[in-house]
Amino acid sequence: xxxxxxxxxxxxxxxxxxxxxxxxxxxxxxxxxxxxxxxxxxxxxxxxxxxxxxxxxxxxxxxxxxxxxxxxxxxxxxxxxxxxxxxxxxxxxxxxxxxxxxxxxxxxxxxxxxxxxxxxxxxxxxxxxxxxxxxxxxxxxxxxxxxxxxxxxxxxxxxxxxxxxxxxxxxxxxxxxxxxxxxxxxxxxxxxxxxxxxxxxxxxxxxxxxxxxxxxxxxxxxxxxxxxxxxxxxxxxxxxxxxxxxxxxxxxxxxxxxxxxxxxxxxxxxxxxxxxxxxxxxxxxxxxxxxxxxxxxxxxxxxxxxxxxxxxxxxxxxxxxxxxxxxxxxxxxxxxxxxxxxxxxxxxxxxxxxxxxxxxxxxxxxxxxxxxxxxxxxxxxxxxxxxxxxxxxx
Amino acid sequence: xxxxxxxxxxxxxxxxxxxxxxxxxxxxxxxxxxxxxxxxxxxxxxxxxxxxxxxxxxxxxxxxxxxxxxxxxxxxxxxxxxxxxxxxxxxxxxxxxxxxxxxxxxxxxxxxxxxxxxxxxxxxxxxxxxxxxxxxxxxxxxxxxxxxxxxxxxxxxxxxxxxxxxxxxxxxxxxxxxxxxxxxxxxxxxxxxxxxxxxxxxxxxxxxxxxxxxxxxxxxxxxxxxxxxxxxxxxxxxxxxxxxxxxxxxxxxxxxxxxxxxxxxxxxxxxxxxxxxxxxxxxxxxxxxxxxxxxxxxxxxxxxxxxxxxxxxxxxxxxxxxxxxxxxxxxxxxxxxxxxxxxxxxxxxxxxxxxxxx
Ligand SMILES: Nc1ncnc2c1ncn2[C@@H]1O[C@H](COP(=O)(O)OP(=O)(O)OP(=O)(O)O)[C@@H](O)[C@H]1O
Ligand SMILES: Nc1ncnc2c1ncn2[C@@H]1O[C@H](COP(=O)(O)OP(=O)(O)O)[C@@H](O)[C@H]1O
Ligand code: SF4
Ligand code: SF4
Ligand SMILES: [Mg+2]
Ligand SMILES: [Mg+2]
Numbered sequence: 001x002x003x004x005x006x007x008x009x010x011x012x013x014x015x016x017x018x019x020x021x022x023x024x025x026x027x028x029x030x031x032x033x034x035x036x037x038x039x040x041x042x043x044x045x046x047x048x049x050x051x052x053x054x055x056x057x058x059x060x061x062x063x064x065x066x067x068x069x070x071x072x073x074x075x076x077x078x079x080x081x082x083x084x085x086x087x088x089x090x091x092x093x094x095x096x097x098x099x100x101x102x103x104x105x106x107x108x109x110x111x112x113x114x115x116x117x118x119x120x121x122x123x124x125x126x127x128x129x130x131x132x133x134x135x136x137x138x139x140x141x142x143x144x145x146x147x148x149x150x151x152x153x154x155x156x157x158x159x160x161x162x163x164x165x166x167x168x169x170x171x172x173x174x175x176x177x178x179x180x181x182x183x184x185x186x187x188x189x190x191x192x193x194x195x196x197x198x199x200x201x202x203x204x205x206x207x208x209x210x211x212x213x214x215x216x217x218x219x220x221x222x223x224x225x226x227x228x229x230x231x232x233x234x235x236x237x238x239x240x241x242x243x244x245x246x247x248x249x250x251x252x253x254x255x256x257x258x259x260x261x262x263x264x265x266x267x268x269x270x271x272x273x274x275x276x277x278x279x280x281x282x283x284x285x286x287x288x289x290x291x292x293x294x295x296x297x298x299x300x301x302x303x304x305x306x307x308x309x310x311x312x313x314x315x316x317x318x319x320x321x322x323x324x325x326x327x328x329x330x331x332x333x334x335x336x337x338x339x340x341x342x343x344x345x346x347x348x349x350x351x352x353x354x355x356x357x358x359x360x361x362x363x364x365x366x367x368x369x370x371x372x373x374x375x376x377x378x379x380x381x382x383x384x385x386x387x388x389x390x391x392x393x394x
Numbered sequence: 395x396x397x398x399x400x401x402x403x404x405x406x407x408x409x410x411x412x413x414x415x416x417x418x419x420x421x422x423x424x425x426x427x428x429x430x431x432x433x434x435x436x437x438x439x440x441x442x443x444x445x446x447x448x449x450x451x452x453x454x455x456x457x458x459x460x461x462x463x464x465x466x467x468x469x470x471x472x473x474x475x476x477x478x479x480x481x482x483x484x485x486x487x488x489x490x491x492x493x494x495x496x497x498x499x500x501x502x503x504x505x506x507x508x509x510x511x512x513x514x515x516x517x518x519x520x521x522x523x524x525x526x527x528x529x530x531x532x533x534x535x536x537x538x539x540x541x542x543x544x545x546x547x548x549x550x551x552x553x554x555x556x557x558x559x560x561x562x563x564x565x566x567x568x569x570x571x572x573x574x575x576x577x578x579x580x581x582x583x584x585x586x587x588x589x590x591x592x593x594x595x596x597x598x599x600x601x602x603x604x605x606x607x608x609x610x611x612x613x614x615x616x617x618x619x620x621x622x623x624x625x626x627x628x629x630x631x632x633x634x635x636x637x638x639x640x641x642x643x644x645x646x647x648x649x650x651x652x653x654x655x656x657x658x659x660x661x662x663x664x665x666x667x668x669x670x671x672x673x674x675x676x677x678x679x680x681x682x683x684x685x686x687x688x689x690x691x692x693x694x695x696x697x698x699x700x701x702x703x704x705x706x707x708x709x710x711x712x713x714x715x716x717x718x719x720x721x722x723x724x725x726x727x728x729x730x731x732x733x734x735x736x737x738x739x740x741x742x743x744x745x746x747x748x749x750x751x752x
Contacts, residue, residue, distance in 0.1 A: 073580035180669045210435040211607050212685075215651035215665035237580065240610075244653035244663065264659050281585035282655045283610025287634045289656065290614035297589055298582045300536075301550045 025100060026061035027231050028085065028199055033058045033094035035077075035084045039306060052306045054080040056255030056313075057094070059337065064198070067225065067232040069246030069263070071239050071278075073302055077255045078235045082201040085233070086118050087111055098199065116146055119192035123204035125184035129176040135162065135187050136172030142194045161190040164227075165220060182213035189220065193228070203235045218245055239282050243267060248343070251275050254313040255305055257337055261344040271346045271354050273320035312349070324350060395467060396712060397568060397601055398424040398447070403461035405439075405446050405625075408454075412674045416442040418625035419461070421700070423711040426568065429595065429602045431612035431633065433648075434622035435670060440605045443622075444571045448488055449478050466568070484514040487562035491574035493554040497546040503530070503557055504542035507564060514565050529560040533590055552583035559591060566598050573605045588615060609648065613637060618716055621645045624671050624681035627700055631718040639718070641703055641725040643688045650734040664734045680723070684746070688724045688736050691744040698723050 036051035054077045062068045070078050084091050087103060096104045103114045119142075122128035129138055136158045143154045159169035165186040176184055185205060192200055202221065206214040222245065224230060236242050242249055242263075249266045251259045251274065259272040270276045277296040284290060298317045303309055309316045315330040329349050337347040348354075405417035417439045424430050432440045445451050447463050449470060463470040465486065470478065482488075490496055498506055507526035508519060517525070523542075530538035533556040546554055555575060562570055572591065576584035592615060595602050604615055612619055612633065619636045621629040621644065629642040640646045647666035668685035671677075680686070683693040700721040702709055709717045730737050 073582065182669060210437075210670060211648060212435055212651055212666040212670065215653075215663040216667070218653070218663055219665055239581070240653045240655040240657075243655060243659075244657065244661075267655070277582060279655070281581045283584075283608065283614055284655055285609035285613045285637065285649065285652065286654070286656075287613045287637050290610075293614075295585050295589065297585050301552055301583065302580070 027064040027066075027099055028060075028062040028233075029095075029097040030061075030081075030085060031059050031095040031097075033081070033084060033096065034092040035080050035089055036092045050306055053255045053308060054305055055084060055091075056305075056308070058252075058255075058257055060250055060257065060260070062199070062231055062233060064231055065225075065229055066248065067234055067246045069242035069249040070233060070235045070252060071237060071242045071249060072252035073237060075302065075305060076252045077305065078237075078252055079203050081252070082120065082203050082233060082235050085199075086115070086120055086201060112146075116195045117197050118199045118201065119195065119197040121185075121188050121192050121200060121202040121205045124208050125181060125188050126176065126208075128188060129184060131176050134173050134175055135167070135179070138176075138187055139172075139190045139194055142191060146195060148195065157194070158190075161193055162187075164193065164224070165190045166216075180213075181209050182216055185209060185217050186220065189217075189224070193224065196228070197230070199231045199233065201233045201235070204237070205234075206241065207236065207238070214241070221245070239278060251278065254303065254308050256313055256334075256347065257345075258314065258347045259345065260337070265341075265344050269344070271340065271344070271351050272314075272348050273318050273354060274314050276354065277319065312347075320348070320350060320354060324353065396423040396464075397426045397428075397466065399462070399464040400443075400447070401462040401464070403443065403446060403463065404459040405442050405451065406457050406459050407452075408457065413676075414673050415676055416456075416625055416673060417446065418677055418697075420622075420625070420627050421461075422620055422627060422630065424569070424601055424603065425712040427596075427599045427601055428618065428712060429592075429604060429616045431616035431619045432603060432605045432622060433607065433609060433612055433619060435607050435648075437670060437673065438622040439625040440622055441573050442625075444488070444573060444603060444605060447571065448482060448486060449473075449475075450482075450488075480514070483510055483562075483567070484565045485567050486569045486571065487565070487567040488571040488573065489555070489558045489562050489575050491577045493551075493558040494546060496558065497554065499546055502543050502545055503549075507542075507561055510561055511564050525564065526560075529564055530557070532594070533557070533560045534586075535560075550583075552579055552587060555579065555587050556590065559587070559594065563594055563598060563600070567600060569601045569603070570595060571603045571605070574607070575604075576611065577606065577608070584611075591615075609637075609652065617714060618712070621648075624673060624677065626677075626681065626697070626721060628682070628721045629719070630700060630716070632714055632716050635718050639728055640731050641718070641720045642722050643686045643726055644682050646726050646731045646734055647685075649731075680721075687743050688722075688726060688730075689743040690724050691747075692723050693744065694747050696723075697721070 033055055034057055035055040036053050038048050039050045039052060040046040041049045058081055070081060072078055083089055085096055087106065091104060095102060098114060098117065103111065106114060139158045139161050140154050143149060143157065148154065149157060158172060162169045162172055167183060167186050179187065206217050209217060225232060234242060234245055246263050248260065248262050250257050251272065253274050259266065259275045266275065267279065270279050277298050280296045296319055300317055303316055311331040311333055312335050315321055318330065321327065321330050335347045335349045337345045339345045340351055401421050403417055403420045407414035407416055420443055434440055446458050447470065458471060504523065504526055507529065508522040511517065511522040511525055526542060527538055530541060535541050535553060535556060549557060575591065576587050579587060588611065604612060606612055616633050619631060619633050620627045621642065623644050629636065629645045640649055650664040651666055653663060666685055671681045677697060679695045680693045680697055683689050686693065698721045700719045702717045702719050707717050
């Protein structure tokens with residue numbers, strides 16, 4: 001796994017030793033985290049011509065035993081947040097503190113020790129499992145790397161783990177290709193559990209699975225959380241799934257958090273114009289409801305993180321800004337994530353102008369935006385074209 | 395006469411590790427201007443059904459083994475390749491999940507659109523170009539004059555899908571088959587594309603077959619639904635009826651296993667246990683039997699045909715009053731559909747016959 005970022009190494013500070021779990025202290029705290037990937041050009045001599053600002057100042061705390069959902073559209077930086085927390089990358093700046101211990105620049109044995117406490121479940125259960133290892137070998141590997149137990153103890157533990165995730169322990173000697181997608185994801189979950197982690201970062205753990213299998217894995221993760229007191233950072237683009245599994249939700253747009261709230265509050269009282277649009281865009285499997293719903297159809301595409309718009313990253317597609325007569329402030333000043341109600345924070349200069357469900361918002365703001373009138377969205381001068389990838393600006 | 399009538403379509407793939415029974419006798423009708431959803435999870439035969447209609451099955455593995463595909467009174471399975479080529483694009487168009495598979499990466503959008511139009515219509519290059527410009531404008535591509543000269547890779551995923559829609563509708567086809575057109579797109583972009591698709595199809599009176607695994611998408615987009623499982627249509631109804639009164643245990647399972655955005659927090663999900671069947675085995679009995687809580691002994695041996703729920707009903711196969719039909723020996727009652735399990739006193743699903751276990 002690549003840990004190289006090409007960033008100038010900031011003064012390496014070694015993490016402070018853990019001071020033991022304090023009640024009320026978050027298990028994980030990230031502060032103003034940035035992760036930029038350099039873009040270079042030139043064939044012989046490569047020059048640093050810019051950065052993909054995958055994560056651009058994210059602050060988030062996760063309490064022990066909690067599930068925080070991270071949602072946002074493709075490329076907005078969700079996976080990079082997860083991978084940076086696990087220190088698979090060396091962050092560009094910011095702070096990552098787990099259980100009181102600063103691991104932002106941790107290296108060597110300190111980092112290895114911290115990694116025992118944080119594990120990852122990946123989207124593609126096939127690509128993330130070594131095809132040449134048996135299921136038992138895959139689950140046992142972290143135990144071996146960390147020198148846990150004797151080999152017979154490890155064997156016993158692996159059988160336990162397989163049973164825990166709902167696999168027949170006798171299947172341990174089979175290879176990944178002999179399992180279905182859902183079973184492979186169970187192997188990934190068993191591997192993540194092997195070292196009794198505190199925090200599990202699950203990056204789109206069900207996106208690659210058949211619809212009928214997704215609920216099996218969601219229920220498994222919920223059961224394991226109860227059994228082992230796990231804390232989850234659950235990354236997904238599907239807001240319905242995230243809302244189901246999460247206690248709190250953080251909505252991300254182009255490298256930044258735009259809104260954080262409890263699942264209930266986010267659905268009942270979304271405030272950020274992006275969240276409001278996102279909620280209105282998620283289809284609900286109920287024709288009676290769908291017929292009555294009005295959608296906010298956003299203008300244009302998501303801009304490229306290599307060239308994010310100045311000020312508020314969302315201003316190129318923001319319907320609220322358009323309603324307010326395109327205030328200049330959105331273009332020149334990045335809105336801070338402000339707490340507007342207890343536990344509900346929003347990054348919008350004009351957050352006070354929005355209050356309520358998408359339907360209420362549409363009523364308050366007048367003209368409907370769904371159905372036929374949504375054509376406007378495309379003609380809008382604010383529609384911007386996103387680059388297909390870093391450095392491919394149109 | 396219906397616009398499209400598919401009868402007993404059977405499609406198999408012959409591969410090095412056996413025969414894949416992809417489509418096992420699918421029948422349905424479609425009228426002009428109707429929007430039909432085909433739903434079901436990955437591998438259930440949605441795409442293969444429609445590739446067979448277009449006669450675009452991958453060769454040499456894919457075989458249409460039987461059935462009829464009658465489009466405007468003509469059995470497409472009997473046409474020769476040049477007649478079929480004539481029809482594609484002009485009468486029946488298709489858009490795919492990944493537009494890059496159908497866009498040519500080395501031609502500009504203009505070249506591709508002009509080529510498509512001129513392949514079927516006697517118009518000059520400049521007329522075709524003017525039409526292309528009109529189409530790009532219609533699908534909401536900003537700066538269409540400049541955009542015509544771009545290559546596919548210069549567009550984002552959502553824009554490519556709009557371009558595909560523009561090309562698909564260029565000749566005002568009677569039927570548009572949209573195979574997971576928004577699955578690869580973000581939800582806000584999906585909303586843009588679906589909105590566009592719905593609006594244009596309604597304006598042009600195009601019939602649409604919308605293929606998706608997302609029940610949310612079909613809920614808002616279609617008037618009729620076919621639920622597919624393991625190469626069979628297992629339930630067919632109007633969209634409102636199917637969501638309000640699902641009867642097939644698989645449909646019931648699907649509806650309960652997906653979290654809904656508007657669910658009450660803490661509402662549990664009820665997964666469908668087990669895994670989808672391996673289509674390399676010839677179907678014996680109901681393919682859902684190993685996963686079904688309603689199963690009877692007969693389910694292991696005989697596949698039920700698609701029959702009206704109200705057996706006395708006159709069967710209507712299209713339109714808003716389409717007859718609700720289900721292929722099941724023991725359909726869920728309305729109460730059971732709500733509870734997602736059989737509610738009959740002492741009922742247990744029939745055990746597999748001995749030889750099936752061995
Ligand atoms: N190793 C890397 N080198 C360069 N750029 C990267 C790297 N990893 C991610 N990026 C870029 O950073 C941005 C954020 O990527 P990330 O994978 O975090 O997005 P995501 O929100 O997880 O998206 P998705 O929903 O598609 O998984 C993207 O523009 C991506 O192309
Ligand atoms: N080219 C092919 N060769 C062999 N099997 C195929 C091929 N294409 C599709 N299949 C099989 O046919 C079945 C139906 O596939 P498909 O129609 O693509 O499913 P979906 O419902 O996801 O669209 C699956 O079992 C699939 O693996
Ligand atoms: S700060 Fe301005 S552009 Fe950003 S979300 Fe708020 S209103 Fe929209
Ligand atoms: S009851 Fe029988 S026929 Fe109906 S879905 Fe279940 S197994 Fe199939
Ligand atoms: Mg990702
Ligand atoms: Mg398909």
